[in-house]
């Protein structure tokens with residue numbers, strides 16, 4: 001396996017894989033007179049990291065909530081792993097969510113449980129029959145993947161912010177998601193730890209061929225993790241391209257993010 005340094009130094013891939021795993025088509029969402037999303041469209045391909053970049057209040061969280069079915073768009077269609085989510089009932093949506101991983105800002109670890117118990121929890125909740133009896137191995141593997149096998153018996157309060165982020169990612173990985181949604185994965189971390197987490201996001205992508213839908217405005221992290229960036233402005237996908245393409249974009253509304 002590549003070292004973290006090699007991974008963080010690796011240039012973003014410019015060849016997009018063919019299979020589309022997430023499609024947002026002409027999504028609109030308003031709250032009263034506040035038209036947050038207006039005709040927003042974007043595709044995500046298998047194995048691709050896409051960062052959605054936008055100013056505070058531009059609608060990034062609303063977009064993620066639409067993808068995971070917590071908010072229903074007023075117009076448009078969202079297709080996840082080939083399924084139009086507006087056609088799914090609760091049970092079907094739950095089954096689909098089991099193929100998605102989430103890494104929220106809060107990490108959402110259970111403070112009263114050890115690291116081991118935190119990782120066992122989603123396994124038992126999803127209760128994957130074909131993994132019965134393998135839980136201990138899966139926990140061990142997930143912790144090794146994030147470089148924290150030695151924390152298995154610790155409580156979350158004994159871990160640093162960066163370690164808690166890694167454990168939260170291990171808990172997501174244990175269910176082998178096909179798409180991971182990262183909400184501000186480096187917020188609240190010091191620059192060195194933030195860089196390590198960005199390296200880990202790349203490592204996960206390469207090791208598991210997962211697609212990632214990443215909300216971020218940490219431009220150092222965006223540079224390291226993004227294969228493609230979609231700029232959300234005026235409710236729509238205002239511009240998209242690689243980090244380098246958008247950084248030299250002539251429109252100041254785009255290149256201002258990169259200075």
Ligand SMILES: Nc1ncnc2c1ncn2[C@@H]1O[C@H](COP(=O)(O)OP(=O)(O)OP(=O)(O)O)[C@@H](O)[C@H]1O
Nearest residue numbers: 031034036054055056057058059060061062063217
């Ligand atoms: N449930 C809701 N009801 C009413 N308005 C909402 C709701 N959720 C979000 N909004 C509004 O939608 C707009 C976009 O909010 P959102 O949280 O998506 O922004 P964001 O881009 O994620 O911002 P930040 O980077 O600061 O987290 C805001 O004006 C917010 O007030």
